[in-house]
Structures are given as C-alpha cells and as structure tokens.
Amino acid sequence: MPARQTATVSGPVLIIGAGLLGASVGLGLAVQGVRTWVSDISPTTEAVAADIGAGRSLARFVREEGEAAARERVDPQLIVVATPPDVAAATVIRCLREYPGASVVDIASVKAPILAEVEASGADVSRYLGTHPMSGREKSGPVAARGELFTSRPWVICEHDAVAPETVRLAHGLATDLGSIVTYLDVEEHDAAVALVSHVPQVMSSLLASRLRETPLEALGLAGQGLRDTTRIAGSEPGLWVQILSANARPVVETLYGVRADLDRLIGTLEAPTADGARLDIAQLMSEGNAGVARIPGKHGGAPKAFSELTILVDDTPGQIARLLTEIGEIGVNIEDLRMEHSPGQPVGMVEVAVVPTAHDRLVDELDARGWKIVK
C-alpha cells in the first residue's frame, strides 16, 4: 500500500541523475508518498535507483509508452537535476524546454556558473532555482543513497531576480520535506561560503591523505582517530571534485592563499623550533584553530554546543551495538552523536557516544550498573 502523502511537494517529481544525491532525494520523497520518477544517462544506474525504491524508471516508461505519451503522462510538478556540475546547466535548460509546466531545481555544489548559463540560454528562468543540500557522502552512486541523508542538514536556496514564487515554494518544500533547514544566499555568497566550508576541506583532506601513499604499513597501522577524522573525505570521487574545484576555482584559491600563509608561517617556525618566540607562535596557530572549530554550529545549525562524550567497550559479537543503543534508550538519554571505532582482529570495538552534559554522569552510572565497560 503506498504511504500516505505527508510532503509539501505533491509531485510527481522527476529526478535527473539517479546517483548518490538523486536517489537519496527519491528515497526521501517516496517514503512520504510522493510519486517519483528517476532518469539517468546510465541505464544501469537508473535501473538500480528504481530497484531500491527511489522512483519509477523513466526510460522504461518511455519504452513502454513512447516518448511523447510518456512525457505527457509523467507531467512533473518539480524536476530535480542531480547530475554532475558540468552538465547541470545543460540539463536544466533541456528540462525547462521539454516540461513547460514544471519547476526545475538543481542541487549541484557550485551555483554561479550554472545560473549564468541558464540565464544566457534564453530558457524560462522564472521556473528555475539553484539549490544545494549541504549533505553528502564520500561515496557515489545509488547504492550509497539514503533517504535520511538530508535530515537536519542545511539546504541552500539561491534566489535570483526573475524567479517565480511557485518555484521558490517548491524548492523550499523539497528541502523541508526531506528534513533540511533552509538558508537563502545569492549565488556569489554561496560559492564563497562553500569554498571555505566544503571545497577547501576536501582539498586539505586529499593533500594530507596523498602523503600516505608511500608510508610503510607498520606506520599506517598506528593510525588513530585523528587521521581517520581528517582523511574520510579523501575517499571522494575524483571526477566530481575536478568539476567542483574548477567551477569554483577563484573562491577556492582566495581561501587557499590564507592556508598557504599559515603553512609558510608554521614551516618557518618549525625550522627553528627553539628560536625566541617559536613556541608562542606554535601555540598561537593551535589556539587560532581552537577558536575556529569552536565556531562551527551544533547539530541542528544552532549555536555551538559542547556535548559530553563517553566511550563504551563493546564485544565484537552480533547484536551488541543494538543492545547498547536499546539500553541507552531505556535509560532515557538522547544520543546526540555516535561514532564507532573497530580494529580488525580485535575482540572488542569502541562506541563513542555524545550526550548533553547534564545526562553524562547518570548515563555512565546506569550503564556501569548494567555491566557495560566505560573507558572514558
């Protein structure tokens, strides 16, 4: 039985580009009862996205019904363009022309070049809006898709002068239906902001991880959480990042100039670590980092909030983590964040749980009483 419609966007929604992001949009809308269609340049990707429940395959429907009849019957209210950035503008322009009744949003990671290309095309730009969900993964393709990918994450909407109110309403509805928190920025503000908060982090992670290529395995075996935290996104798809970085090159370079200045300063200091003032300079760089990280907003985009953490040892046997989470629920404490560290070959794993500070001591006491081993 189809789920009851609970979303603002009534659909149908046609998703073009059924990879990680497109299939995640489809899954998130489908569970709310919105009729979704998926389309991808790769027939296999489109079939996989349809198989996991992200939407019905448009190509299959076209094969069954014929091009014109299928387009008329699909009749999307909203089209979500989730293709790579280099074809996003061309896809938006094509959709505006092929579906004159639909609003079209794209979700590519860079916004100014796409708006410029759509405006220059002469297509009906009133039905187009550039948007960007600030959520993703270092994986690509529909198999990695998650319907809850967007929950509690920011979703930027880049209004422009010619946009129609209905298009803004649908873009806003799409983001909030998927659980995101909407922020309005213009395209230049967006591109400058993401250069710092998304694109340079990717560069730094890749540069650091590239140092590991020739490292002996014994040294890599010593890696703790610090290396894992700083290199997770180095596993991202190179093809996508070539497009993102080249499309947003100027704002990224502006940010990298600042990084280069700090790096030169640190190298200079560490070349003479016992010179007068060297230690102060190192301390200053570290505390500038402290000040920066403290400004990153908390889980729901509000003011930074310090959570208390505790680490629990968990036997490496089936069902242990589920049991731990159930018991934390029984104790009545909300988990704000959760991370697992598990070394292959070790009989135990470590589950790091973040909770509000007022719940910390009670949780430790109650877990302890239930026989769990708390290590921190």
Ligand SMILES: NC(=O)c1ccc[n+]([C@@H]2O[C@H](COP(=O)([O-])OP(=O)(O)OC[C@H]3O[C@@H](n4cnc5c(N)ncnc54)[C@H](O)[C@@H]3O)[C@@H](O)[C@H]2O)c1
């Ligand atoms: N990966 C992330 O974390 C993330 C987060 C936010 C936004 N985005 C943006 O979302 C978009 C999709 O990224 P993704 O991570 O889902 O990539 P992906 O590689 O998983 O999916 C992209 C899909 O688009 C398809 N495609 C390529 N050209 C096409 C065309 N002309 N017509 C139809 N389909 C086409 C590909 O076959 C692929 O299946 C990108 O623009 C990216 O900048 C990505």
Ligand SMILES: O=C(O)C(=O)C[C@]1(C(=O)O)C=C[C@@H](O)C=C1
């Ligand atoms: O969590 C991740 O894997 C991401 O890096 C996702 C991330 C980000 O920088 O936050 C990456 C690029 C997208 O354009 C949006 C989101």
